[in-house]
Amino acid sequence: xxxxxxxxxxxxxxxxxxxxxxxxxxxxxxxxxxxxxxxxxxxxxxxxxxxxxxxxxxxxxxxxxxxxxxxxxxxxxxxxxxxxxxxxxxxxxxxxxxxxxxxxxxxxxxxxxx
Amino acid sequence: xxxxxxxxxxxxxxxxxxxxxxxxxxxxxxxxxxxxxxxxxxxxxxxxxxxxxxxxxxxxxxxxxxxxxxxxxxxxxxxxxxxxxxxxxxxxxxxxxxxxxxxxxxxxxxxx
Numbered sequence: 001x002x003x004x005x006x007x008x009x010x011x012x013x014x015x016x017x018x019x020x021x022x023x024x025x026x027x028x029x030x031x032x033x034x035x036x037x038x039x040x041x042x043x044x045x046x047x048x049x050x051x052x053x054x055x056x057x058x059x060x061x062x063x064x065x066x067x068x069x070x071x072x073x074x075x076x077x078x079x080x081x082x083x084x085x086x087x088x089x090x091x092x093x094x095x096x097x098x099x100x101x102x103x104x105x106x107x108x109x110x111x112x113x114x
Numbered sequence: 115x116x117x118x119x120x121x122x123x124x125x126x127x128x129x130x131x132x133x134x135x136x137x138x139x140x141x142x143x144x145x146x147x148x149x150x151x152x153x154x155x156x157x158x159x160x161x162x163x164x165x166x167x168x169x170x171x172x173x174x175x176x177x178x179x180x181x182x183x184x185x186x187x188x189x190x191x192x193x194x195x196x197x198x199x200x201x202x203x204x205x206x207x208x209x210x211x212x213x214x215x216x217x218x219x220x221x222x223x224x225x226x
Contacts, residue, residue: 004156033213043157043202043216056213090156098211105149105156 002027004093004106012112018079021109025072025093031055032074033103034066037088046089049074050097078111086113120203120217127193128225135220136187137203145206146179146186147214152199160201161188193224 005024013019025032034046045058049068066076072093078085088110094103120137127133137146145164149157161172163179163186170177176189186205190197203217 035216042218043204045213045215048213056211058213092156098206103159103214105158107154107156 004091004104006089006091006106006109008109009107010110010112012114013081014114015081015083017081018077019081019111020075020077021089021091021111023074023076023091023093023106025074025091026104029093029095029102029104030072031094031097031099032068032072033092033094034074034076035090035092036060037090037108038086043090046076048097055097081113083113086111118203118205118215118217120220122220123218124221124223126223126225129193129195131193133190133193133197133222134187135201135203135222136185137205137217138185139205139215140184141207142183143186143205143207144183146177147204148175148177148186148188149202149204150199151202151219157202190222193222195224195226198222198224 007022031050033048035043037043047066048056052068063079068074088108090105090108092103092105118137118139147162148160150160151157161170161177166183167181168179174191200219200221202219204214206214
């Protein structure tokens with residue numbers, strides 16, 4: 001069974017630009033969560049989607065948004081990029097919403113904002 | 115919001131030694147999880163704990179859900195070089211309606 005895939009794996013953008021990251025969950029998984037990982041703050045929850053609906057949202061500004069499609073694939077978008085948005089963005093999928101025991105992470109997208 | 119205090123921040127140990135790390139919270143958690151992250155990869159779930167007092171093993175790894183529900187520890191016995199990585203604890207305050215909260219990680223280095 002294929003794991004969680006994230007594209008692209010690496011991305012370089014400049015301040016003010018916007019970026020879209022993609023996540024394909026494990027086949028059959030309907031819940032997708034996004035996290036931002038930085039050396040200073042660790043892993044911080046961005047949002048969780050289940051059946052195309054946002055279930056939870058972390059404490060991030062409105063520049064961070066996401067969506068989930070009917071095939072459970074998810075995208076997150078960051079508009080008006082700032083230097084502090086440089087991070088590893090991780091996606092995790094699980095069978096059901098809030099199911100920690102079956103949550104599997106992808107390899108992440110490393111975003112560098114210059 | 116909830117915070118998890120994970121310690122130690124980093125460890126250097128000799129191959130064959132046992133390792134212990136822990137996580138504490140000011141809030142009561144209903145779920146405790148332990149993950150390992152290798153360079154360039156996403157975290158991998160090692161052990162999930164759902165009940166206060168629960169002690170669960172996965173090979174050389176053993177984790178416990180503290181009886182106060184405010185802490186958890188992870189032990190690694192007889193460490194080997196491939197144990198190198200960053201170990202994260204994570205917790206959830208309810209049955210699944212709130213997101214996971216992560217500790218800041220313990221970076222483990224194993225000296226052969």
